[in-house]
Amino acid sequence: MTDLSDDELERYARHIVLPQVGGVGQRNLKAASIAVVGAGGIGSAVLPALAGAGVGRLTIIDDDIVDRTNLQRQPIFRNDQIDRPKAVLASEFVRSLNPYVEVDAVQQRLTAGNAKTLLSGHDLVLDGCDNFATRLVVGDTLTRLRIPLVSAAAVQFQGQVALFRGWEPDKPCYRCFVGDAFDSDDCDTCAEQGVLGALTATVGGFAALMAIRAIVGIGEDVAGNLFLFDGAALDWRKIRLPKDPNCRTC
Numbered sequence: 001m002t003d004l005s006d007d008e009l010e011r012y013a014r015h016i017v018l019p020q021v022g023g024v025g026q027r028n029l030k031a032a033s034i035a036v037v038g039a040g041g042i043g044s045a046v047l048p049a050l051a052g053a054g055v056g057r058l059t060i061i062d063d064d065i066v067d068r069t070n071l072q073r074q075p076i077f078r079n080d081q082i083d084r085p086k087a088v089l090a091s092e093f094v095r096s097l098n099p100y101v102e103v104d105a106v107q108q109r110l111t112a113g114n115a116k117t118l119l120s121g122h123d124l125v126l127d128g129c130d131n132f133a134t135r136l137v138v139g140d141t142l143t144r145l146r147i148p149l150v151s152a153a154a155v156q157f158q159g160q161v162a163l164f165r166g167w168e169p170d171k172p173c174y175r176c177f178v179g180d181a182f183d184s185d186d187c188d189t190c191a192e193q194g195v196l197g198a199l200t201a202t203v204g205g206f207a208a209l210m211a212i213r214a215i216v217g218i219g220e221d222v223a224g225n226l227f228l229f230d231g232a233a234l235d236w237r238k239i240r241l242p243k244d245p246n247c248r249t250c
């Protein structure tokens with residue numbers, strides 16, 4: 001089993017003291033490999049949480065560069081990093097936070113052509129990208145690869161987070177949830193509709209927690225449930241998603 005050095009035991013002391021994590025849970029985190037799709041608002045909350053938690057290997061997939069309009073909700077980037085590639089900067093952020101995390105920066109757009117290659121070999125994928133076309137490619141690919149997906153999205157004051165394992169009987173996949181209408185929809189919803197910066201932090205933090213509890217095995221299994229957050233009303237709701245009997249993916 002993966003071992004922890006004295007330095008790591010000290011670094012993760014506040015985890016290890018938790019009965020639900022302990023030394024075993026911390027070793028499971030170190031042994032885990034997670035791909036994060038999108039280093040935007042969601043990714044900016046997810047990456048510090050997963051890197052700080054000691055997830056052993058992180059792959060960061062994003063083809064974008066930092067824009068001035070990103071800084072309102074993407075605190076892993078700084079004002080002097082505008083126009084530089086997000087995947088590279090995010091991986092530098094992770095390395096500077098926790099040298100025990102192996103991190104790969106993938107400065108490519110995830111497509112139907114490269115999704116299987118980029119996502120294979122991970123224990124879990126966290127998708128916080130900004131468009132439905134990529135989300136559907138990620139969801140379909142992971143159902144086929146049998147890799148759990150934590151999907152997180154935030155727009156205006158609304159957030160949604162769910163864990164999908166669509167290859168299991170009675171568990172919906174991402175396509176069961178959104179249907180087929182969005183495969184060609186490539187709009188940047190944030191640009192069109194706006195998003196509160198603190199909302200992406202809330203939703204991204206929740207998604208990181210969902211990923212960590214899935215890796216460590218904390219609490220009940222929430223696969224197939226959709227968690228909806230209303231940032232204006234300050235209210236979380238949980239909805240059970242049905243499996244679509246006509247879904248073409250699962």
Ligand SMILES: [Zn+2]
Binds near residue numbers: 176
């Ligand atoms: Zn499905």
